[in-house]
Amino acid sequence: MTSGTQIAPTPVAPIIPRKLGRRRRVHKLGWNLLGLLVLAVMVFPVYWMVATAFKPGQQILSYTPHWIPRPPTLSNFRDAINQPFFWDAVRNSLIVVTTVVALSVVLAFLASLALAKFHFYGRKAFIVLILGVQMVPLAALIIPLYIMMSRLGQVDKLTGVIAMYLTFVLPFTVWTMRGFLLGIPKELEEAAMVDGATRFGAFVRVLLPLVGPGLVATSIFAFIQAWNEFLIAYVFLHTPEKQTLMVWLASFTTLRGTNWGPLMAGATLCALPVVFFFLLVQRRIAFGLTAGAVRG
Amino acid sequence: MKARFIVAAVLAAMLGVAAATASGGTSKGQADKIVVWLQNDAQSGWPEAVALANRNFKAQHPGVDVDVQYQTWGTHLQKFDAGLAGGDAPDVIELGNSEMTKYMAAGAFKTLTQSAFPNNKTWLQGLKSSCQYNGKLYGVPYYAGARAVIYRKDQYKAAGIKSTPKSLAQFMADSKKLMKKYGKDSAYSAIYLPGKYWYAAISFVYDFGGQIAVRQGGKWKGTLNTPRALAGLNQVARIAKTLTRASKTTDEATPQQSLVFSKGKVGSFIGNGWEWPYALDEKLGNPALAPVVGAYPMPSHTPGKIMPGFLGGSDLAVPVTTKNQSLAVDWIKAFTSTAAESEIAKAGNIANTTSLLAYNASNPKLAPFARAAKSSWFVPTSPNWANVENANVLQDMLVKIFTGRASVKAAANTASSQITRILNTGA
Amino acid sequence: MTSAAESEFPLASRRRRRFTRQRIGHAAAPYALLAPTAIAIGVILGYPLYLLVKMSFEKYGLFELIRHKGRWVGTANYAHILHDGQFWHVLLRTIVFTVVNVTLTMVLGTAIALLLLQVSRWLRVALTTGLVLVWSVPVIVAVDIWRWMVDYEFGVLNWTLTKLHIGNFIRHDWFANPWTGFAVITALIVWGAIPFVTITVYASLAQVPQELLEAAAIDGAKPLAVFREVTLPLLTPILVILTSLSIIWDFQVFQQIWVILDFRPTSDYYTMAIYAFHQSFQISEYGLGAAIAVVMVLFMFLATLVYLRQMLRTGEVQ
DSSP states (O other): OOTTOOOOOOOOOOOOOSSOOHHHHHHHHHHHHHHHHHHHHHHHHHHHHHHHHHSOHHHHSOSSOOSSOSSOOSHHHHHHHHSTTHHHHHHHHHHHHHHHHHHHHHHHHHHHHHHHHOOOTTHHHHHHHHHHHTTSOHHHHHHHHHHHHHHTTOTTOHHHHHHHHHHHHHHHHHHHHHHHHHTSOHHHHHHHHTTOOOHHHHIIIIIHHHTHHHHHHHHHHHHHHHHHOOHHHHHHOOSGGGOOHHHHHHTTEETTEEOHHHHHHHHHHHHHHHHHHHHHHGGGGOSSOOOOOOOO | OHHHHHHHHHHHHHHHHHHHHHHOOOOTTOTTEEEEEEEHHHHHHOHHHHHHHHHHHHHHSTTOEEEEEEEOTTTHHHHHHHHHHHTOOOSEEEEETTTHHHHHHTTOBOOOOGGGSTTGGGBOHHHHHHTEETTEEOEEEEEEEOEEEEEEHHHHHHTTOOSOOSSHHHHHHHHHHHHHHHTTSTTOEEEEOOTTOHHHHHHHHHHTTOOSEEEETTEEEEOTTSHHHHHHHHHHHHHHHHTOOSOSSSOSBTTBHHHHHHTTOEEEEEEETTHHHHHTOTTTSOGGGGGGEEEEOOBOSSTTSBOOEEOEEEEEEOBTTOSOHHHHHHHHHHHTSHHHHHHHHHTTOEESBGGGHHHHHTSTTTHHHHHHHTSEEOOOOOTTHHHHHHTTHHHHHHHHHHHTSSOHHHHHHHHHHHHHHHHTTTO | OOOOOOOOOHHHHHHHHHOHHHHHHHHHHHHHHHHHHHHHHHHHHHHHHHHHHHHHTEEOOHHHHHTTOOEEOTTHHHHHHHTOHHHHHHHHHHHHHHHHHHHHHHHHHHHHHHHHHHSOHHHHHHHHHHHHHHHHSOHHHHHHHHHHHTOTTTOHHHHHHHHTTSOOOTTOOTTSSHHHHHHHHHHHHHHHHHHHHHHHHHHHHHTSOHHHHHHHHHTTOOHHHHIIIIIHHHHHHHHHHHHHHHHHHHHTOOHHHHHHTTTOOOGGGOOHHHHHHHHTGGGTOHHHHHHHHHHHHHHHHHHHHHHHHHHHHTTOOO
16 A cells, blocks of 8 residues: 555445446346435425425415426515515524534534544543433523523624534534544554554544545534524524524414415525535535545 | 644634623613514514504604514514523513413513503403403503404305304304205315314303303312303304314314315305405415405304404513613503504404494404404413413313214313313412 | 554554653643533533523422522422323333334435445435435424325325325324324424435445455455445444434424424323423423423433443443
């Protein structure tokens, strides 16, 4: 093995010979059909949400379902965007989420390094703490949290919300990153360390790429958690200019019921950034793009 | 090396955040802004009333800003509790009238002087009693909703019903005619009555002279199993069995009953004033039905009288944590002025004063509801009533009756003992 | 074959013994790495958690909340909960519910992750994008969609089942019977949980080096054996972690049941989180709510004890 070579993650592919034999092709077809079925079943409710967003109101509550909106209409989207404070909510959600994702990925990587690669006093206690913190129901913590945040002057502030989101996202991200780190075979680590680099340098240059997929998965999770959270945002953010998209979505439900069309349109809009973020980072989860690893 | 750098940087960032928050003082004590919490119905339903109130308030207090923050019904009380715990609740808050007693009993509101408010001598009695506790006034009536029967004039005509029923017996007979004519369609209901729609169902109890609970010698007693109450519940059971195809386990909001009505397979339903135009909404309802929709107050079993209806509504209160009591009171005065309340009435609600009932009465679309508002009932004014509602006692009872899982008497017995127990907790 | 927190290398160790400063720095490394996270969690959650436990021993209703002072009642809250007959019913129901949901989530999630390995590349991208789409829908909205799909009057599910001649489902009320009701709720929760499990497991699979698999194949092992001997052991840490997280989350499920039953679930639908909410926050008895939360945490600890020991052992230094 040559030294100084970046060991990139290689994609996992089924072990099949280059040329697909007929039997293999039939197998592949079978798998693909199954995959399509799974895709259809899983995605249907999301399709229903998007279809509803394009349906005129009368077609939404209908004795016979309208599978495809005919004619599709943009009026729900227009109503959604015209709902007060939409753009403020977009801005606030983006600020909160990018900060939370960036901080949590960095902190979680560091912390999980400690938990997975070191042996030190207090390690077990910390692991138990990380797990325990996730067991406390959020609804129970709202009042104590509010009391404390109020004393710190962090009510109705995005920084307060970011700090709270970080606290709830970190245990999970640390926990999962530790799992990813533990999943790296020892040989790879040792092989990379032979050239005598400093410990931490080795970590960053060697382990970081190896857990690339893990980092991406955790960052997606952190993104979604922060993006979709409602209760904390609703209780702690008071002025409408500071509220996030989830609180904005809740404004579609009044005593008169829920305004389905614009709600689904708004929800569709809210789902887009998550998908964009995912498409941006998904390459690191080895979709068959060979990274050209050179191994001796 | 890099590690320590990163760690140090992150630590510095967090310390920076902590420093910033520590130095950020609160701006309480400066009377340059008041915070008002209204439910989002005002935002979508009668924004002109809010704008009017703000304009008049600003004219009176030029240097003071009004921050109206709209809340959602599901979690607004949790948020209010958090605010009370943290000491920064709003200066004015809207609460549902059945939510008031619990907070009044806990001392959450400032006492108010009735004579200071507009139209206070003609406040709707049903709303006024929800603002009073132990002889003191803790809130101001905001608006109410009354219910009446909204029906299809053309279907009535086609089924041979010549005029709207004037007694409950007539109503049942008329509905039977509708079922005979249209009931072959398995989706059709002569009267659309979902199982958990307790506002409508319990009105039958009060019509026959029954009550949910009575106070005897300092203790509450659930009375849904008295003969009078049972008479009412039996009528409801009859409707459930023979006159409606609505879901037995949902309430009137999911799906919105007026929208179901607009699909054409419903002869009548019991709804609020705003549900009539909602059924004709151009985006969600069926505007083509406009000429054939009408309304009349639900008749009592006593011919010629009106069945008492549940007076739902909201009140405005000033939380005890406020530092701007007089400003809060002034804003409430502006928002419950005759002009503002007229705007609210225009939106299909019942204003907080009987003097404006005439306004509703002159509008054929609102008149039946104004008439219905004259005869009303309200829930037991116990601080524990909210717990009864949250325990779904009434809904459970009705669902059991509608699904046939228990007889009317058995379901009423269970409900009554539950109500007795819950209302007397802590007594 | 688990990777260990190996801290000594033959070459490096000799050098380290010579440099004391480096040795102290090395010993401090894990603490330095942990510090930011520990501070973040400790600062925000420390005091509230302390308050929560304190409140569990107090009468802390609306009256006390306004005056910012609870009344000490010792273990009265705990006694109240544990003597409540309903509590044990709800606990049993929640346990069964959790077991069913976690099993379905883990089995289906992992199966789909493995499926991802077998399909063509375009389908792989489509599937993962679809899964992220599912994952990106906020819970409230997802529940709203499902609520409408199973609606009594207008639901597409009833219409479809009837059209497929599976039976007459017209105006079928899925929530009249708690068994069918929970079937719908389970489908909704598992559906929402699969993307996370699948993508995480898939990412973990992506870390399995091609070389190891090829080596095993060259040795003549069949695909199933390769999976069992090579892949599964590397996957075990993440599977254990996912399962423990699923247990914790499914035990606390609240929103889905709450919203799909139109904010008013009847008592035969109560799970621990709804019971807690109903017993406390709905009636503003926060002391009682705190006690229930503490009981829930203790219970979840017990439930995950087995996994805890596994997890603590994984990554053990020799």
